[in-house]
Amino acid sequence: MTIARAWLGTPYHDQASVKGVGCDCLGLARGVWREVVGPEPYPIPPYSRDWGETGPREVLAEGARGMMIEVPPAEAGPGALILFRMMPRAIAKHVGILTRPHCFIHAYERLGVIEEPLTPSWRRRIAFAFLFPQR
Template sequence: MSTASREEFVKEARSWIGTPYQHQGRIKGVACDCIGLVIGTARALGLTDYDIDGYGKRPDGNLRPVMESQLESVPLDAAQAADVVLFAWASHPLHVGILSDPSHVIHAYLPNRRVVENIIDERWRAQIVAAYHMPGVV
């Protein structure tokens, strides 16, 4: 397995900004979803060949267990740049993003219809339910 610095991981994730949103998309500049952004970033740096597919557009309760089986859980208050955060809406974990720093997240966000980098305001922070470290990021 390769390794990458936190800075390299964030730089690669930022290179996806502007990529149009498409459910289960995996191609930088063409289309991706939130999981596709995380997987694509990790693949570009040689950190994984794993993928998650076959998931629906609606919450089915599988996202959190899949995240926990592939990534290393970290306490929310210890999450750093390059860590992956899990968001929940109406108690359903259904969205992920990559922290670019403790106050910003890069994510493929359907309402924006593309990969964007947003500030994590109080509303967003209240929806973060878990944080994970990508194996190989040092």
């Protein structure tokens, strides 16, 4: 959690991943990956900002499965990467990192990287959870 908290206050910047300069939610996860695990295994292609995007594939979850350890969301603890489905029937498009059982860090447009309570509204949107692998 110390590594993720070091990103607090980083301004929001779509598709960026530079601590203290700018990142989006995926950029936050990518930056934490680099500090915890090492170099990113492959480049991230451009992606849409549409939280209501639908489709047959959970692209974000599929990518995480290729690099991380999937766990049931109810079993995710501090340090777990959580993927949110922001709208019913949409694919998961938002990412956060649990810091305590009821708090998480994420990058949010206009607010940047913040830590906030995992309220019931946020909790019911969790679609997937993953653990970072060991270095």
